[in-house]
Amino acid sequence: DGGITQSPKYLFRKEGQNVTLSCEQNLNHDAMYWYRQDPGQGLRLIYYSQIVNDFQKGDIAEGYSVSREKKESFPLTVTSAQKNPTAFYLCASSTDQQTGNTEAFFGQGTRLTVV
Amino acid sequence: SQQGEEDPQALSIQEGENATMNCSYKTSINNLQWYRQNSGRGLVHLILIRSNEREKHSGRLRVTLDTSKKSSSLLITASRAADTASYFCATALLNDYKLSFGAGTTVTVRA
Numbered sequence: 001d002g003g004i005t006q007s008p009k010y011l012f013r014k015e016g017q018n019v020t021l022s023c024e025q026n027l028n029h030d031a032m033y034w035y036r037q038d039p040g041q042g043l044r045l046i047y048y049s050q051i052v053n054d055f056q057k058g059d060i061a062e063g064y065s066v067s068r069e070k071k072e073s074f075p076l077t078v079t080s081a082q083k084n085p086t087a088f089y090l091c092a093s094s095t096d097q098q099t100g101n102t103e104a105f106f107g108q109g110t111r112l113t114v115v
Numbered sequence: 116s117q118q119g120e121e122d123p124q125a126l127s128i129q130e131g132e133n134a135t136m137n138c139s140y141k142t143s144i145n146n147l148q149w150y151r152q153n154s155g156r157g158l159v160h161l162i163l164i165r166s167n168e169r170e171k172h173s174g175r176l177r178v179t180l181d182t183s184k185k186s187s188s189l190l191i192t193a194s195r196a197a198d199t200a201s202y203f204c205a206t207a208l209l210n211d212y213k214l215s216f217g218a219g220t221t222v223t224v225r226a
Binding site: 102107 | 148150155156157158159160163203205212213214215216217218219
């Protein structure tokens with residue numbers, strides 16, 4: 001089955017810890033995205049990547065880091081510098097937004113809670 | 116800042132009625148997309164309309180785009196309980212991979 005997989009579904013983090021959220025896609029998509037969603041809110045862009053070994057900051061990149069070593073994978077690390085990390089994190093991929101001909105496919109999300 | 120803003124924030128309708136929600140945006144776009152999100156899940160793409168298109172249909176969905184007013188509307192006809200969800204518009208800018216979402220409209224369809 002083609003798709004985009006996020007893991008884990010639920011994650012608990014202690015204060016001061018770094019945690020990494022996994023995102024894998026087998027759709028052969030070039031672009032990948034990380035969004036944060038707070039309760040009752042829309043999606044805010046954290047980072048996005050158009051191609052392997054390249055990524056761009058989104059609107060709320062502070063306290064987060066990413067890597068794009070493989071086309072299929074775009075992990076997100078929530079660092080201790082992120083002061084309010086409790087949220088629902090969504091990963092997405094798409095083929096080519098520049099052509100305007102494509103849609104984004106989303107994973108099922110990771111719910112991160114600070115304990 | 117978010118590019119798209121949906122209106123209303125919440126909508127409650129009876130099964131069988133139509134639901135209309137609007138999206139306004141700030142800058143010129145390449146395309147505008149509508150997504151649905153069921154509670155606690157990922158988003159599902161519904162429809163994409165390009166900047167040179169004015170109207171698009173997909174099943175019970177009708178989307179319009181008015182680039183002069185920088186606005187779009189999503190109409191769901193003959194609503195069903197399964198249409199209960201949050202609906203988001205997203206804009207893709209020219210020569211930019213960023214896909215920016217609004218805050219969404221929460222639709223509740225009552226049986």
